[in-house]
Amino acid sequence: MSESVISLMNSELQVNTEALTEFLKELLIRQIDEPAEKWLLEKLAGLNQQPQPRDLFLMFSAVPRFLGKNKLNLTIEEINRLKELRKGLSLEGWTVPQTARVLTLCSFQYKDASSFLQLLDQIFSIAEVAEMVALYSALPLLPYPDMLKTRAAEGIRTNMSVVFDAVVLNNPFPCEYLDEAAWNQMVLKALFMERPLYKIYGLEQRSNEQLSKMISNFAHERWVAGRPTSPEMWRPIGKYGPDSIYEDLEKLAAIDHPDQQAAAILAAGSLNTKEAKSFLKSHALVAAEVSENNTTWDDIGIRWGAHHN
Amino acid sequence: MINMFIDPHIHMTSRTTDDYQAMREAGIVAIIEPAFWLGQPRTTAGSFQDYYSSLVGWERFRASQFGIKHYCTIGLNSKEANNEALAEAVMEILPLFACKEGVVGIGEIGFDDQTDLEEKYFRQQLELAKELNLPVQIHTPHRDKKRGTARSMDVILEHGIDPGLVIIDHNNEETVREVLDRGFWCAFTIYPYTKMGNKRMVSVVQRFGSERIIVDSSADWGISDPLAVPKTAGLMAKSGIREEDIRLTCYQNALTAYGQSGQMNESDWSDDESVDQRQLFEGNSVLRGQRPGTTTNIIR
Ligand SMILES: [Zn+2]
Numbered sequence: 154m155s156e157s158v159i160s161l162m163n164s165e166l167q168v169n170t171e172a173l174t175e176f177l178k179e180l181l182i183r184q185i186d187e188p189a190e191k192w193l194l195e196k197l198a199g200l201n202q203q204p205q206p207r208d209l210f211l212m213f214s215a216v217p218r219f220l221g222k223n224k225l226n227l228t229i230e231e232i233n234r235l236k237e238l239r240k241g242l243s244l245e246g247w248t249v250p251q252t253a254r255v256l257t258l259c260s261f262q263y264k265d266a267s268s269f270l271q272l273l274d275q276i277f278s279i280a281e282v283a284e285m286v287a288l289y290s291a292l293p294l295l296p297y298p299d300m301l302k303t304r305a306a307e308g309i310r311t312n313m314s315v316v317f318d319a320v321v322l323n324n325p326f327p328c329e330y331l332d333e334a335a336w337n338q339m340v341l342k343a344l345f346m347e348r349p350l351y352k353i354y355g356l357e358q359r360s361n362e363q364l365s366k367m368i369s370n371f372a373h374e375r376w377v378a379g380r381p382t383s384p385e386m387w388r389p390i391g392k393y394g395p396d397s398i399y400e401d402l403e404k405l406a407a408i409d410h411p412d413q414q415a416a417a418i419l420a421a422g423s424l425n426t427k428e429a430k431s432f433l434k435s436h437a438l439v440a441a442e443v444s445e446n447n448t449t450w451d452d453i454g455i456r457w458g459a460h461h462n
Numbered sequence: 463m464i465n466m467f468i469d470p471h472i473h474m475t476s477r478t479t480d481d482y483q484a485m486r487e488a489g490i491v492a493i494i495e496p497a498f499w500l501g502q503p504r505t506t507a508g509s510f511q512d513y514y515s516s517l518v519g520w521e522r523f524r525a526s527q528f529g530i531k532h533y534c535t536i537g538l539n540s541k542e543a544n545n546e547a548l549a550e551a552v553m554e555i556l557p558l559f560a561c562k563e564g565v566v567g568i569g570e571i572g573f574d575d576q577t578d579l580e581e582k583y584f585r586q587q588l589e590l591a592k593e594l595n596l597p598v599q600i601h602t603p604h605r606d607k608k609r610g611t612a613r614s615m616d617v618i619l620e621h622g623i624d625p626g627l628v629i630i631d632h633n634n635e636e637t638v639r640e641v642l643d644r645g646f647w648c649a650f651t652i653y654p655y656t657k658m659g660n661k662r663m664v665s666v667v668q669r670f671g672s673e674r675i676i677v678d679s680s681a682d683w684g685i686s687d688p689l690a691v692p693k694t695a696g697l698m699a700k701s702g703i704r705e706e707d708i709r710l711t712c713y714q715n716a717l718t719a720y721g722q723s724g725q726m727n728e729s730d731w732s733d734d735e736s737v738d739q740r741q742l743f744e745g746n747s748v749l750r751g752q753r754p755g756t757t758t759n760i761i762r
Contacts, residue, residue: 207558210558211557211558211561214558214561214562214563215561217563218724278511278515279511279514279515279555279558279559280515280518280519281515281518281519281522281562281563281564282518282519282522282523283563284562284563285519312520313519313520313523315523316523
């Protein structure tokens with residue numbers, strides 16, 4: 154399938170594969186030395202000569218030997234440019250070899266959907282930890298995204314937190330492609346694994362009734378066990394509150410912690426029901442403080458992460 | 463007192479998280495897990511592929527959660543080399559894993575029963591190591607050890623491999639002299655109860671010094687001690703062995719030998735960020751809600 158057909162398939166989500174590939178390449182070249190650049194460009198050019206899958210596997214593994222393991226740096230301009238190119242994608246925490254591996258996957262000319270999937274499955278089946286991170290972080294940039302849903306769900310099933318993060322955090326793919334059940338499992342597992350929810354793209358957008366119930370139940374389990382809960386956990390409920398929610402919010406407002414109380418206020422604000430309004434009225438002092446400080450869910454998440462991770 | 467150790471031969475796949483915790487507390491900062499057999503023969507190449515995958519995947523991650531850097535060697539062990547059809551299929555997938563990050567050599571390979579098939583795949587893997595310029599970790603047979611060890615070294619030298627790139631393991635007082643004289647690294651596995659014990663190891667170092675001598679535990683699914691390296695170091699100290707000799711045999715020599723792969727550097731673990739327990743344990747799924755201390759209260 155030609156490049157133009159692929160970008161047509163992605164057009165709904167406006168992924169410009171070519172421009173993104175170019176962007177990643179420039180990013181990399183800016184921060185690697187000359188021999189590394191030479192190696193990379195040669196290998197990328199070689200991808201056009203119909204390489205054997207084995208050559209691709211070996212190149213994929215060899216990347217850090219030639220490019221090192223440094224963290225990737227982005228300028229403000231580059232961050233803004235990326236926002237235009239791929240909404241929801243952030244390269245925060247990416248490394249140089251990770252970027253090069255993603256670039257490799259995006260540059261390979263796949264014959265058709267089934268050969269693409271077969272090759273990808275093979276690379277996954279022999280991947281080490283850093284390679285797995287690169288593979289999953291490539292999801293929002295790869296062709297045939299509809300066929301990658303099961304792969305994303307598989308990544309969410311992992312118990313390796315670094316791999317889980319690659320699928321779930323700063324990655325728009327789950328929000329765009331996971332069905333409701335898979336999305337809910339993902340959010341709940343992120344809570345279980347104490348991942349920073351504010352780095353999940355599309356939390357408010359994908360809120361739903363089932364998830365709200367699951368979150369409320371999860372809070373009850375934690376409270377019974379005498380374990381603290383993250384104030385962030387109430388963010389995904391959006392406008393969906395199960396009956397138990399007002400009791401939960403009262404409990405939250407009673408915790409002697411400003412961000413737990415702020416979370417109760419923000420959650421009530423998003424519920425937008427009669428009960429929520431009267432809750433806000435009875436907690437007017439805290440509500441006023443939240444609005445005065447302009448406290449957002451992101452602020453709460455960042456502060457919680459800084460203290461608990 | 464030396465407080466950083468490397469165990470360059472340990473099969474963590476068979477060990478528990480209690481072991482990991484005790485190892486970290488005892489000062490083990492890095493380990494090498496050789497690919498070996500699992501106690502019963504595998505019947506498909508897929509089982510090997512998943513095993514190699516777990517060595518560079520899950521086990522590496524598991525170790526990281528305890529602040530331990532996990533490396534491995536990749537190879538077809540001598541026992542299973544005796545199944546020719548299977549061995550052929552495994553040889554196909556070996557190169558894909560041998561080039562991966564954190565793979566510090568081809569191993570553990572060599573002889574078990576000293577059959578023709580064992581020799582065939584031993585030689586093929588030596589050629590692979592040569593092609594990739596990787597260190598080789600040699601398993602010497604437990605039966606007919608002296609002859610088997612000498613024969614292993616003959617084969618290696620026939621392939622024109624630099625003995626400085628080869629670690630001969632499971633040595634004893636009978637084999638050490640020849641291994642050292644021929645220029646190889648000479649590793650000793652400390653076995654509880656029988657075979658090479660801590661006391662014998664102390665006398666070996668007293669007699670042969672510390673040059674190219676390496677101590678390991680080879681702990682696996684059998685009766686073995688994952689703390690063999692730090693315990694032996696402790697006994698050496700008590701027995702008046704110089705600190706520098708302890709550092710070489712229980713840390714530095716393994717690093718120098720396997721570091722030749724380019725895949726193992728002291729900065730991998732001395733770098734603060736990489737052993738920050740809070741970061742490592744955060745939200746992990748191995749600890750299931752337990753909170754460990756930070757490095758400062760783990761290293762004593
Ligand atoms: Zn072994």
